[in-house]
Amino acid sequence: xxxxxxxxxxxxxxxxxxxxxxxxxxxxxxxxxxxxxxxxxxxxxxxxxxxxxxxxxxxxxxxxxxxxxxxxxxxxxxxxxxxxxxxxxxxxxxxxxxxxxxxxxxxxxxxxxxxxxxxxxxxxxxxxxxxxxxxxxxxxxxxxxxxxxxxxxxxxxxxxxxxxxxxxxxxxxxxxxxxxxxxxxxxxxxxxxxxxxxxxxxxxxxxxxxxxxxxxxxxxxxxxxxxxxxxxxxxxxxxxxxxxxxxxxxxxxxxxxxxxxxxxxxxxxxxxxxxxxxxxxxxxxxxxxxxxxxxxxxxxxxxxxxxxxxxxxxxxxxxxxxxxxxxxxxxxxxxxxxxxxxxxxxxxxxxxxxxxxxxxxxxxxxxxxxxxxxxxxxxxxxxxxxxxxxxxxxx
Numbered sequence: 518x519x520x521x522x523x524x525x526x527x528x529x530x531x532x533x534x535x536x537x538x539x540x541x542x543x544x545x546x547x548x549x550x551x552x553x554x555x556x557x558x559x560x561x562x563x564x565x566x567x568x569x570x571x572x573x574x575x576x577x578x579x580x581x582x583x584x585x586x587x588x589x590x591x592x593x594x595x596x597x598x599x600x601x602x603x604x605x606x607x608x609x610x611x612x613x614x615x616x617x618x619x620x621x622x623x624x625x626x627x628x629x630x631x632x633x634x635x636x637x638x639x640x641x642x643x644x645x646x647x648x649x650x651x652x653x654x655x656x657x658x659x660x661x662x663x664x665x666x667x668x669x670x671x672x673x674x675x676x677x678x679x680x681x682x683x684x685x686x687x688x689x690x691x692x693x694x695x696x697x698x699x700x701x702x703x704x705x706x707x708x709x710x711x712x713x714x715x716x717x718x719x720x721x722x723x724x725x726x727x728x729x730x731x732x733x734x735x736x737x738x739x740x741x742x743x744x745x746x747x748x749x750x751x752x753x754x755x756x757x758x759x760x761x762x763x764x765x766x767x768x769x770x771x772x773x774x775x776x777x778x779x780x781x782x783x784x785x786x787x788x789x790x791x792x793x794x795x796x797x798x799x800x801x802x803x804x805x806x807x808x809x810x811x812x813x814x815x816x817x818x819x820x821x822x823x824x825x826x827x828x829x830x831x832x833x834x835x836x837x838x839x840x841x842x843x844x845x846x847x848x849x850x851x852x853x854x855x856x857x858x859x860x861x862x863x864x865x866x867x868x869x870x871x872x873x874x875x876x877x878x879x880x881x882x883x884x885x886x887x888x889x890x891x892x893x894x895x896x897x898x899x900x901x902x903x904x905x906x907x908x909x910x911x912x
Contacts, residue, residue: 555601558612563616574660577653600641604617637651712833716833743761795819800815814830822894824841
């Protein structure tokens with residue numbers, strides 16, 4: 518390959534990459550424009566304009582009524598995570614459609630149906646509602662079934678990937694090097710973006726005075742003060758390595774009483790410790806009063822199932838705040854909130870806003886929180902249900 522050929526190939530690769538990025542930006546912009554159009558057609562009442570929402574397909578359809586033989590005109594909007602089932606509005610100005618039902622793709626099934634009086638029919642069955650619909654032709658029916666099945670399949674794949682990633686994080690978090698193996702085998706390094714504070718002294722990191730360092734013995738992310746120690750590690754050929762204060766004391770056999778762990782306060786429970794044994798845990802968007810939304814790692818531990826812990830990241834060793842849930846009022850669909858899948862906790866002057874990444878995740882949190890605010894837990898409810906069932910069967 519001549520130098521000219523090499524530079525030409527390199528230039529083509531750069532142009533191709535730039536074109537790919539440009540095409541991606543164009544697709545995102547077109548998707549956003551379509552979301553805004555649908556938002557306006559629904560009278561600006563349904564907040565669907567969100568980066569995670571992707572428009573797929575829309576069209577007129579007929580809905581078969583169960584109580585009579587009439588077919589009613591309806592309109593469908595299909596997205597990557599939900600189907601909007603709408604009724605046309607016959608007005609010259611304002612909204613063109615009124616939302617009748619929002620059906621999530623989670624658990625949705627689509628099947629062809631046979632109806633002697635109405636051809637080209639199919640059924641959509643979701644958690645929220647089951648619909649029997651009629652297309653204007655066999656071709657349009659097949660197009661809707663294919664679009665729905667593809668969207669459902671891709672949604673399930675994304676959901677499974679998320680679950681596997683979360684399970685892997687939890688598994689990795691529990692794979693810490695024991696004291697007996699310290700220095701004998703290389704640890705898993707906690708990633709920088711998994712923590713916002715030193716995992717030893719619990720001080721917040723910053724780019725100037727408190728930067729991130731890794732302990733070569735335990736893999737924790739610590740500040741320079743807590744990593745200002747060196748010890749020989751056998752897994753690295755007995756070379757001297759930077760280690761944290763706790764690992765240094767273990768490796769050299771020190772047992773200074775002043776280095777012993779102090780009694781931990783309520784905020785000083787490690788996120789990994791409670792996340793592994795929790796009722797529910799995940800990232801949520803959070804805001805308080807007029808403050809901007811921020812992404813936090815939320816956990817309700819099994820041993821304290823009436824308290825919500827909020828961390829900056831999944832591996833933080835200190836919670837940013839806690840909310841005792843007992844006595845709070847739950848607003849499942851608060852007004853005036855920009856983010857979808859939101860809910861709000863209120864008590865006296867305290868107002869806490871939350872938003873999940875999906876309707877399914879929101880409902881999982883609400884199931885736990887709605888019990889906690891009245892002093893119950895999911896395990897309590899299960900036990901009571903079992904006892905009631907036992908009494909019924911024996912009566």
